[in-house]
Amino acid sequence: MDFRVLGPVTVRTDSGERVASGGKLWTFAALLLVHPGETVARERVIAEIWNGAPPPSAGANLRTYAMGLRRLLGSRAGRFTGHPAGYRLDVEPVEVDLCVFERHAAAGRAALPGDPATAAEHFGRALGLWRGAPLAGPRHGPVLAMTAEILDEQRLNVGEDRFAALLDLGRYEEAAGGLRRHLAGHPLRERAWVQLMTALYRQGDPAAALAAYADARAALADGLGIDPGEELRALQQVVLRRDELPSPRRALTTATVAAEPAAPRQLPRVTPFFVGRAAELAAIRSALEAVPDGPVAVAVHGPGGVGKSALVLRAAHAAAARFPDGQLYADLRGTSLTSAPVPATTVLARFLRALDVPSAEISGDPDEDAARLRSVLADRRVLIVLDNAAGAEQVTPLLPATAGCAVLITGRRPLDPLDAIVLPVNPLSEAEAVRLLAELAGTERIDAEPEAAARVVRHGDRLPLAVRVAGARLAARPEWPVAMLADRLDDDAARLDELRHGDLAVRTCLRVGYRDLAAADPVAARALRLAGAAGLSQVRAQAVAALLDDVPRVARDALERLADAQLVHAEGPDSCRMHDLVRLFAAELAAAEDGGDGDAALRRLASHYLGTAREAARCLRDDPVAEIADDWLEPDWAVPPPFAGPSEAVAWLEAERDGMVALARRLADTPDRSARLAIDLMWVLQSYLPRGGHWSDYALLAEQARRVAGRLGDRRGEILAWTILSGADQQASRFDAAAEKLNRALGLAQRTGSPTGEASVLSHLGHLYQLRGDDGRALTYYARALSRYELMKLPLQRGLLLHNIGEIHLARGDAEEAVALLDAALRLQRDCRDRLGAALTLAMLTVAYCELDRHDAAQANGTEAVRLAAETGHRQAEWLALLGRAESLLRLGRVEESREAANTALEVAARPADDYRRALATYALARTADALGRVTEARTLWDRATALRATTRTPPLPVLERLLHLPTASAR
Incomplete structure (x- = not known):
């Protein structure tokens, strides 16, 4: 044979046998050899040689490779022809090992029913042609890669056919x-x-x-x-x-048994690197094992790179034995960046030929050929896999019509018009993604750096494609620590560049989805770009309306189209989640395509966010000190929607928190006044963010605001930013760092003559010393701040200070004085509609009344505190009130009610997770278990709580530790 592809690609030339190297000429030759006697379009050749990324000179380079191929063929160069439609290599079947292999395999299958000895001989000859991995040598583009997989699968099938013959013999x-x-x-x-x-x-x-x-x-x-x-x-x-x-x-002679047609077995091989998907595999298997009246169709859909093809091929191989008349496979290329979707007529012709319909009987008319396919399949059990479908119209002509056959379909979009079982596929869990990374890069290596491995897969959104790229990069760089790749992926600007290895690239996968979207719906494509430019992860219709400068209905339609294209994940009627990789890709597109229009869109969104956040904050606490100048806002988009009450305001703040912080980061370095968004949001959200436990977001926002305020000379903003950053340090018990920031803020306030700023810093210094257990210095600072607030007639701030002073008295054991101070604070808070402050003061009163054994008052205050805290999102107040109620109920002997309140407090402490608050709630549960006589349970809970308390860096809350009779925790 003069041409071999079942192993290293080899061509017999005038000067001897030449084995393929990795050059592009050999890729060209191999592509023609797997399509012997067929014209291969120039576009397909270019896509294969340059793997979808051809240079501008690709056409000229291809002509050079054509000349090189003619020289390689020497005296047989006349068999190679090039014309405007493409290139063709005319060879005789006996000259190509692939053709000889297929001929022996077909002859073996024809002989198997009646003459297993002849069948075994043919199968043996077919297998004897193999010299290693198929198509070895040249670099593979998409066609050669898929062909190599199909050939591997054919070799395995022929091997098993030979074993069948041996069993018959x-x-x-x-x-x-x-x-x-x-x-x-x-x-x-x-x-x-x-x-x-x-x-x-x-x-x-x-x-x-x-x-x-x-x-x-x-x-x-x-x-x-x-x-x-x-x-x-x-x-x-x-x-x-x-x-x-x-x-x-x-064994019977071929004269007595008519040869049956060979059953096609076209499934490509399955990847050896596969984890998870047990539920999806079980669902497909259940569908294929059912006995319906008609054919079974399962349509698998999900975003690019999520592993749809790997899942379906694995399921198809597992079920192949149920379909003895064959398995058909077609890559419909509906998600190819370099070629158009394969027409149904082309696939029909391939399937009919595989089912032994003579070429002369294949009309090329889609309706006729589809009817012929249904007729041929009517009495057979055949499994059909249609991979990468563009849409239902491409798939419908390929479907069988009778029971016994089954079809597995993959595509990015749900194929709604089909009468199919719909199976969505989502990213892997973090544990599954880490397992996949371990399979690719080595288990010992990944086990040695579990935290770094988790960071790597999170940066890849847990998509199998991204994990495969990361694993391939680690496997190719055995000297790299896993943390090194994780650190490189930390950089948003470089992440998509890092997620590329050889032919695998996340950006290419995303580009396919965006190309199709942009062609079908330019408005949705623009919405995607602008949402990426804004850094949004949670994308809501009103925010998209601001970006598009259009009405919410248009924004909702755009979100639906984005969800259909699997570029976002729908989470509600007006809300979608955008994964980080899509967001980064969309931001790249916006930078390239939107320019000034993108800047204007971000200003509109900033105006919408700030105007609405200001109104939401007022629903929680009407603080005149937090007022901002709004002359830089876009007036049409700064008008907030009306909120029915605090709960609705908190729901909006929770939903848009990530988006507001992300946009503030994006705008912080811009030269125009929209950079002020970070400063103004810091003012507006200063009550909501810390009370909701969102200290990381608050500190991030404050750091951006500090930079912008310093650049713009906004000393008032700088003072608040340093104060907030000090608060974040206090939450982690970094008291020295907190004091340094507060002293810097105090100096700024005194130099610039800011009485409100100075009073605020003095108040925060008092809180710092309160946390450190230095009550004397805390009360001194509180007194200095209180006198200033009284002079400025700021009752809201006075209420906060009276609460803190009352808390100190309660921690010292003077509950009567504490109640008097807390009552005074509550009156001020109610007078100025400070719902957040009132929730916390009511919670502290619950604890104080419990200490005084005035349990009716404790329960009344606790019930109101829980209600108000839940409305306003004040998780600390809700947790404190629940534990105060739990202890009061326990002292009243209502143990089951106490247990219920403590359990609820434990749930609140998990949103967001706070080990100190979880520890105290667990202590409360241990006390209820002990009261019920459950000694073992009580000891287990007590030990668990003690372990949590020992590791946390959150400052202790002495009033509650005293209430629960805990050993005093030293100030950290």
Whole structure:
């Protein structure tokens, strides 16, 4: 043979045999050899050689490679022709090992029903042509990569066909030995396990047959997450009952048995790197094992890179034995960046030829050929896999119409018009993604750096494609620590560049989805770009309306289109989640395409956010000190919607918190006045963010605001920023760092003559010393701040100070004085509509009244505190009130009610997670268990709480530790 592809690509030339190298000329030659006698379009050749990223000189370079191929062919150069439609290599079938392989395989399958000896000979000759991995040598583009997978699968199928012939001939020992070697390399081949069990049982070794079944079950569970199929299970029962198998077929002459057509087995090989998806595999298997009146169709959809093809091919291989008349496969290229979707007529022709319909009977008319396909499939059991579908119209002509057949379809969009079982596929869990990374990069390596591995997969949004890229990069760089790749992925600007390795690139996958979206819906494409430019992860209709400068209805339609395109994940009627990789890609597109329009869009969104956040904050606390200048806002978009009450305001703030902080970061370095967004949001959200436990967001916002305020000379903003950053340090018990920031803020306030700023810093210094346990200095600072607030007639701030002073008295054991101070604070807070302050003061009164054993008052204040805290999102107040109520109920002997309140406090402490608050809630639960006589449970809970309390850096709350009779925690 002059041309070989079943191993290293080889061409016999005038000067001898030439083995392929990695050059582009050999990629060109290999592409023509796998399409012998066919014209291959220039565009397909270019896409294959340059793997979808051709240079501007690709056309000229291709002509050079064509000349090189003619020189390589020498005296047979006339067989190679080029014309405007493409290139063609005319070869005789006997000259190409692939054609000879297919001829022997077909002859073997034709002989198998009646002449297994002849079949075994043909199968052996077919397998003897193989010299290694197919198409080795040249670099693979998409076609050669897929062809290599298909050829590998054909080789495995022919091997199993040969084993079938050996079983029919009674050569059980030979078959068993070959099958064991075969399964050692391919343990997920269910048909081969059936053959091995059959060979062993016919040899008279049922124990070995049952051991093989156990091995098969373990391999399928580990590799696919599924149980053995129906045929394997049935064979196990035969062996267990020691029933007889049907007698092997005796060799008959081909004159007495008509040759049956060969069953096509076109499934590409499955990737060895596969984790999770147990539920999805089970759903597909259940659908394929059902006995419906008509054909089964399962349509799998999900975002690019989520692993739809790998899932479906794994399921198809597992179910192949249920479809003895063959398995058909077609890549419909609906998600290809370099070629158009494959027309249904092309796929129909391929399928009909595979099912032994003569080419002369294939009309090329889609309706006629579709009807012919349905007729051919009517009495057969065939599995069809349609990969990467563009839409229902591409798939519909390829569907069978009768029971017995099944179709598995993958595509990014849900194929709504089809009568199919719809199966969405989502990213892996973090644990599954880390397992996949370990399979690719090495288990020991990943186990040694679990935190870095988790960062890597999170940066890839847990998409299998991104994890595969990361794993390939680590495998190629064994000297890299995993943390090094994680650090490189930390950089938003470089992340998509880092997620590229060889032919794998996340950006290319995203570009396909965006290209299709932009062609179908430019408005939705613009919405995606602008949302990415704003840094939004949670994308809501009103925000999109501001970006588009349009009405909410248009924004909602755009979000629906984005969800259909699998570029965002719908989470509600007006809300979608955008994964980080899509967001980064969209931001790149915006920078390239939107320019000044993008800047104006961000100003509109900033105006919408700030105007609405200001109104929401007023629903929680009407603080005149937090007023801002709004002359830089876009007036049309700064008008807030009306809020029905605090709960609705908190819901909006919770939903838009990430977006507001992200946009403030984006605008902080802009030269125009919209950079003030960080400063103004800091003022507006200074009550909501810390009370909701969002200290990381608050500190991030304050750091951006500090930079902008310093650049713009806004000393008032700088003072508040340093104060907030000090508060973040206090939450982590970094008291020295907190004091340094507060002293810097105090100096700024005194130099610039800011009485409100100075009073605020003095108040925060008092709180700092209160947390450190220095009550004397705390009261001194509080007194200085209180006198200033009284002079400025600021009752809201006075209420906050009276609360803190009352808390100190309560911690010292003077509950009566504490109640008097807290009552005075509550009156001020109610007078100035400070709902946040009132919630916390009511919670503290609950604790104080419990200390005084005035439990009716404790329960009344606690109930009101929980209600108000839940309305305003004040999680600290809600948690404190619940624990105060729990202790009061316990002292009243209402233990089950106390337990319920403590459990609710534990749930509140988990949103967001706070180990100190979880510890105290667990202590409260331990006290209820002890009161019920559950000694073991009480000890377990107490030990758990003690462990949590020992590791947390959150400053202790002495009033509550005193209430729960805990040993005093030293100030950290």
